[in-house]
Amino acid sequence: MRSLAPGIKLITSFSRDSWYRFFILILTFVFYTTYHLSRKPISIIKSQLHRNCSNVIHPADLNITDNDTWCDWAPFDQNNYQNLFGVLDNCFLVAYAIGMFFSGMFGERLPLRYYLSSGMILSGLFTVLFGLGFYWQIHSLWYYCLVQALNGLVQTTGWPAVVACVGNWFGKGKRGFIMGIWNSHTSVGNILGSLIAGVYVSSAWGLSFIVPGIIIASAGVICFLFLVEKPEDVNCTLPQHHESVEQEPLLRNSSSNEEIFSTNTSTAVEPVEDHTEAISFCGALRIPGVVEFSLCLLFAKLVSYTFLYWLPLYIANVAHFDPKKAGDLSTLFDVGGIVGGILAGLISDYSGGRATTCCAMLIIAAPMLFLYNKIGQNGLPTTIGMLLWCGALVNGPYALITTAVSADLGTHECLRGNSRALSTVTAIIDGTGSIGAAVGPLLAGLISPTGWNNVFYMLISADVLACLLLSRLVYKEVRGWCGYTTRQRGFKEI
Template structure:
C-alpha cells in the first residue's frame, strides 16, 4: 500500500508554476524597496545626535573646552540655525529625487529593469555609505553632505518606477489594491528597520548608521542582478490582462505549439506576436490619461505630510517629549507601524468599493483633526503617544500608499491604452515625481517654520491634508455618482 502524499508537498503542489513566480517577484521587489527606504531613514535619526543639548552630556576628561555650549555637536550643525541646515541637507536629497523622478520613468520604459535597478541600488549604497564616512574622515563641510545627499536622491529614482512596473507586469487588476497595499508595507518596514539599525550606532559612532544601510542596499542590488524576472513571458508564464469585461482580470495564454504566440484570452483565436513590442508612451501622452493630474497633485500634498514626519518626527519627539536620540528614533517607528495597517486597509476598502479616490479622500479628511490632536495631546502619557502615532501613521500613509501603488498601476494600464502596459513606468514616475516635489517642500518648510514653534508646523501639515482632499473632489463626485446612479456596479477607473 502506497503512502499518501506528504501534507507539505500537497501544499506546495497546490500552487501553480505561475503562482510561485508571482509570489517570488512580489517578495523580491518587496525586499528591494525595503532597502531603498532603509537607506533613507538614518538621517532623521542622526539629526538629534548632530545637534544635542550638550549640558546633559558628560564631557570626556581629555577634552579641554571651556564656555562652549555646543562642544558635543558636529560642525557645521552646531550653529543656532541648525534646523535650517538640516532642512538644506534634506532638500538636497528630495529636490534631486523629484527632478530625477521625471527622467527616471522615461529610462525605465526603455532600459532593462534588472540592470537599471541593480545599478541604482549599488550606487545608492555607495552614496549612503559616503555620508557616514564623513564621521570617520572628520568632514565638517555642509557642501559635502548636501552633495552626497543630492547624488543619492538622483540614483534612488531608479527604484520606484521600476518595482511598480515589474509588479504591474505580473499582476492584473483583480485584487490589486489589497495585494499592493500589503506589498507597499515595504515603505514602512524599511523606515522601521532603518530607524532601528541607525539607533544601534547613533550614540557611539553615527557614521555606521549610514554605512550599514549602504551595505544592505548594495547587497540587494546584487540579488536583483541574479534573480529579477521582469515579465511573465520571459519565463513562459501566463500574462495578466489588465482590463477585461467589467474590469475583471482575464489572463493571456501562450500557444503551447508556438511560444512566440500569445492569445488575448482563452477563447480568442487571433494570436498576437509576442515579439511586437508596443511603443513606450510619451510624457505628454501619459499626462493626458484621465486621473493622472488629479492624483499627482493630491500626492504632492499627501507626500508633503508623510515626508515631514519621515525626516522630522524623531527630532520633534526628542524636543517635545525629552527623549534621547535612540528612544526618539524607536518611538517614531510606531508611525510607520500605523502606516502598514493604513496601506493594507486602504487597498482592501478600495478593492471592495471600487473607489480609489473616495478611499483616499475619507482618510485624508480624518487625518487633519488627528494631526491637530496629536500635537496638543499626543505627549500626555506613553499610552496616548503610542495610540496617536499609530492612528496618525495609518491615516497619513494609507492614501500615500494607495496612490503610489494601485492607483499608479491602474492608470498605467488604463483601458484607453488598449493593453499597452509600457506606460506603467512613465505614469508611475509622473505621479511619484510630482509627489516628490511635496516631499521636498515638507521637510524644507518644517526646517524654516519650526524655529517659530512646532504648532505652526502642524498647521502647515493640516492645510496640506485639506488641499489634497480638494484636489480629489471631482473624482470622488464621479465615483459616488457611479454608486448611486442607475445600474450602479463596480466600475473601477473606467469612468474617471
C-alpha cells in the same frame, strides 16, 4: 498509494506561474525595503548632530571652549541648525523629485534588471560616503549636500522599476489589497532603518549610514542575479483576462478583472497586442485621473515625508527622549502606515472607489494631526496610540496612490494594451508627489524655530488641499454608485 504530506500538498497546489509571481512579489518587496532603509538614518542622527551639550559628560582631557556646542557636529553646531537640516533634506528630495520625471522614461527604455540593480549599488555607495564623513572628520555642509543630492538622483531608479515589474506580473483583481500589503515595504524599510541607525547613533553615527548602504548594495547584486522582468522571459503566462458582462464590448479583453494569483494557467486567453512605442510624457498626462492623483499625492507626500524626516527630532524636543528612544518611538508611525496601506487597499477593492477611500482617510487625518500635536505627548500610551492612528491615516492614501492607483492608471483601457506606459505614469505621479516631499521637510525646517504648532498647521492645511484635489473624482465615483453612469469601477472615464 500513500497520501502526500500536508505541506507538500500545499506546495504542489500552486502552479509554476503562481510560484514565480510570489517570488517576484517578495523580491521586489525586499528591494524597495532597502531603498527606504537607506533613507531613514538621516532623520535619526539629527538629534545626535545637535544636542544640549551641557547635559553630556565630556572627556577629562577635552579642552572645552563652548559648553553648549562642544559635543555637536559642525556645521550643525550653530543656532540655525534646523534650517541646515532642512537644506540637507531638500538636497536629497529636490534631486529625487527632478530625477523621478526622467526615471520613468529611462525605466521603459532600459532593461529593468540592469536599471534597478545599478541604482541600488550606487545608492549604497552614496549612503556609505555620507557615513564616512564621520570617520574622515568632514565638517563641510557642501560635502553632505552633494552626497545627498547624488543619492536622491540614483534612488529614483527604485519606484518606477519595481512598480513596472509588479505590473508586468499581476493584473487588477484585488490589486488594492495585494499592493496594500506589498507597499508595506515602505514602512518596513523605515522601521528597519530606524532600528539599525538607532544602534549606532549614540556611539558612532557614521555606521548608521554605512550598514544600510552595504545592505542596499548587496540587494542590488541579488537583483542582478535573480530578477525576472516579465512572465514571458521564463515562459510563464501573462496575467489572465476575463470578460465581464458589465463591460462595454469595446472594453472586453481589458485587464480589469485579472486575477492576482491563478493556479490554473490553461485558461489564459490571447494577450492584447503590446505596442512597441513607449508613451510620451504629455500622453501619460492625458490619461484620465493622472493629474488629479498626482497633485493629491504632492500634498499627501508632503505630510508623510515631513514626518519621515522630522518626527524623531520632534519627539526628542517635545517629549525629551534621548535620540535612540525617539527613533524607536517614531517607528510606530510606520507601523500604523502598514495597517493604513492594507486597509486602504482592501476598502478601495471592496468599494471600487480609489479616490473616495483616499479622501475619507485624508478627512479623518486632519483632526487627528491636530490632536496629536495637542495631547500626543501626554504619557507614553497616548503617544503610542496617536502615532499609530496618524501613521495609518497619513500613509494610507499615500500608499494607495503610489501602488494600486498608479498601476490602474498605467494600464488604463484608453492605452489599448500599451504596457510600456506603466513606468512613465508611475514616475509622473510619484515625481509630482516628490515635489511635496521636498517642500515639506524644508518648510518644517523654516517653520519649526517659530514653534511646532505652526508646523502642524502647515501639515493640516496640506492634508485638506490633498482632499480637495480629489473632489471631482469622488463626485464621479459617488454618481457611479448611485447609478448615474455605467457600472464601472473606480475612477475610470466612461
